[in-house]
Amino acid sequence: MNVHDPGPPGDSGLTVRDLAVSYGPVTALRGISLDVPRGSVVTVLGGNGAGKSTLLRAISGTLRFHRGGITAGEIGFDRARLSGAATSAVVSHGVVQVPEGRKVFARMTVEENLRAGALGARDRRAAAEARERVLTLFPVLAERARQRAGLLSGGEQQMLAIGRALMARPKMLLLDEPTLGLAPMMAARIADTVREINSQGTTVLLVEQNAAMALSLASHAYVLEVGEIVLSGPAAELAESDEVRRRYLGIGDDRDEALLSGAAPARPALTRWSA
Ligand SMILES: Nc1ncnc2c1ncn2[C@@H]1O[C@H](COP(=O)(O)OP(=O)(O)OP(=O)(O)O)[C@@H](O)[C@H]1O
16 A cells, blocks of 8 residues: 555445544644455554544544544545535445443333344334344344343443444444443443444445454454554554554463464555654
């Protein structure tokens, strides 16, 4: 990948070119270019405040709800221009976000939450198939169908949030820190589910602070720091890079080592984005 000439937006998957985002006078992202090829899992790593959520908001058309806006650049998905599009238009192009903090409708039942995810679906058979897929992926949601979502555990709420997004039958899922605050066992289950969703054909853009988990899932990774991409490359190679190991994985952390095992690099092919 060439840093300074990422090429024209393609017609397969998501392309972000030279994106800049501000919240009023605060610039949160600048010069962001990245690709999420159709069928892949790509991750964006970064610490608190790096701009991960802002990136997803820009793609999903939800920046305006946070008093933010795109000030430069383009976002495209399968020939459609997403930059400047309303949230509903982005969803109708097949791109759906699962927000950070889960944000299920706590007073509604699990079933009602899932139905809310299918609002606007005209094809009832397709909606029924989507529901079937969600309940197969997350059997616990079938067991708890009549319970209020607010009574679910944190991990179950995350499953419901992902399930609700899948009800819209997305081509691409935008996941904002899906394992945040979850116990390691539950985080591993969510990771397995993301793998499964992807293997069923859904493209995934995953933003995460949990670098070990994210790098074990993704084929390609970008590292975001203070609103800019500072490093990118194949996930297996990033996982082996000294900088990522030191800053995001913690050298000598057995749990991370175990999660990363099997991610053997061929040869370094990382791209450094700034001098
Ligand atoms: N609604 C907002 N108004 C003003 N500034 C904001 C707003 N939302 C985010 N920011 C700022 O934009 C920058 C990026 O924030 P963002 O939430 O995208 O980071 P993040 O990487 O998702 O962090 P975290 O993991 O803590 O959520 C930060 O400096 C943050 O303070």
